[in-house]
Amino acid sequence: MGTRTAWVLHVDLDQFVAAVELLRRPELAGRPVVVGGRGDPTERAVVSTASYEARAFGVRSGMPLKIAARKLPDAVFLPVDAHAYEAASEEVMTALRTLGAVVEVLGWDEAFLGAETDDPEGLARRAQEVVLDATRLHCSVGIGDTKVRAKIATGFGKPAGVFRLTAENWFDVMGDRATIELWGVGTKVSRRLAGLGVRTVRELAEAPVETLVAEFGPRMGVWYRDLGQGLGPTTVDDSPWVPRGHSRETTFQQNLTSRDEVRAAVDVLTRQVLEDVAADGRAVLRIGLKVRYAPFITKVMSRKLPGPTREGDVVVAAALALADELEDREVRLLGVRAEMVMPDEADRGERTPVRGRI
DNA sequence: TCTGGGGTCCTAGGACCC
């Protein structure tokens, strides 16, 4: 008899966006498929997902479509169809909820499962089966004793596999790898760590916490040291997600060159954001503007409103006031963000300083 | 070579108050 232990599983759909497209275009199976922007590789846009056939030619998500087309002119370029992926995602999550585990949705194509079981591999295989049966989509599953380990384990299971990463094999698997392979360490932090002489996961795990706190602050310093050991949150939480804000942004195919163009665009974006805000019924606390000047300078500004408001005109006026503070330069991207009053600001619980939705 | 659009959370530093 095995012992029932608390496990974290991380489920990640394989090439999700490309896979959804392939389901409704079976004739494209086996061909390199690149999904991004409006599907026009001459436009300013980036790759959302490349099929495995396209990845073999070096096409990666986040890559400009123009570069992808240069690497792979014969690829099939498809527009992003967010509604189709949302619908498929709903089916995936519904299937996962039949397993009797706690399901914490991370995004379109990812979820944590929390369960007490003596056979986590069996649960992982059942997760793959129910998802495949419901959607004809394949997924990989990571098994861990913390969220971080489960999440990282998934990468070793791809495609369509299962991998277990726990305290037992953490250093064997991860110890000699670069810190950037950790979830939550990107280029900037890995470079700063290298400046401290910390290059591998093992070196991070063994680094004095005071050094890390001095470099990154009280929360992040401790967080990074724990990350080196694979430690972190273990609780899978299925409580409904409450967004902290809504934003809309647009990259212009031709840069905006005049004040009037910028003001008009801010007006349009702000009204779009207000529609999203109206849909969830809360009031706006703060308004923000994100601007990308040509070639690639990003500026973010934000202002707290005099009080929480549902009056669209007040919000638009505040956004336009921010726009008037912008430099007189060519604008290639504009974004507007509204932050909202949280239902119970005091009771947000322990946050996990891994960026993005967790 | 040329970099989307949607998010979240953390930190530094200034303003202001006691």
Next chain:
DNA sequence: TCTGGGGTCCTAGGACCC
């Protein structure tokens, strides 16, 4: 005239994730 600590709030910016 020159000067504490401590706290909170706000803005701006940084970093990362899918």
